[in-house]
Amino acid sequence: MTYICIMYEKKLPVDLQCGLHLFMEVMSGKWKIALIWCIHLGIKRPGELHRRIPKASRRILDTQLKQLTTLGIIDKTVFEQLPLKVEYELTALGETLIPVIETTAQWGEKHRAILEPFFLNPAVK
Amino acid sequence: MTYICIMYEKKLPVDLQCGLHLFMEVMSGKWKIALIWCIHLGIKRPGELHRRIPKASRRILDTQLKQLTTLGIIDKTVFEQLPLKVEYELTALGETLIPVIETTAQWGEKHRAILEPFFLNPAVK
């Protein structure tokens, strides 16, 4: 079966020589980290995810959830009942991401004091 | 001293609750991983970096080198001689990134077989 994927069809080639590029391709997307982490914490339903991440529009959360599903990081279960009920959960592959995320998060926390000022006020040093 | 930073001045706020967001902010940029890794391997001069990463334009490499410098990941040394000579090297902060990069790269390599097809041929399953 052939179908149009929701991933933007890139006109410029992607480089994947190094494994970190693969990681970055998976994680890049403004809300993917938050989504993965919320699902890891047990927040499974799209409505509740949206309430937990209120700054993101419903639209972009859907888009990125779909991308993560396509990549095999999360699974989507549609309960065939009315009203519709949907749940997301991490796949086995998604679970392997958790310790890696923790490693990078620890790095970020450790150096937060140095890094944060540049992002909060990038125009002035 | 106040100066205009080369970072794009964002009109939408950035979220940094979690340390992983800090890591992602530092690493995001198409060529930053390659730049950090090359510098880690001892390739120090801008011209040689460009020859090692020929697919990137000189312009964008300069831009991302400057961003990494601003963030304190690399240091730039200008030798006051003519013709000009410039060298980059990792700062202490940049060095702390190496084991983290290795962790994420290992994750990517381990799952390359599953992930790669989605990026190489995203339009068809």
Add this chain to the structure above:
DNA sequence: TCAAGTACGGCTAAATTTAGCCATATCAGA
């Protein structure tokens, strides 16, 4: 003096991602 090397900046267009609006359908409860 011309080409080629060093390094750097301005500027604009293209590519890519994100935001935000409007609309669908079904169900439960007031």
Add this chain to the structure above:
DNA sequence: TCTGATATGGCTAAATTTAGCCGTACTTGA
């Protein structure tokens, strides 16, 4: 029957990042 909750899609504009062109200045060597 009106409101609000469930979940989802089409579409376009805005925001952001990357690519690519042209130009600067200095040096060395042919």
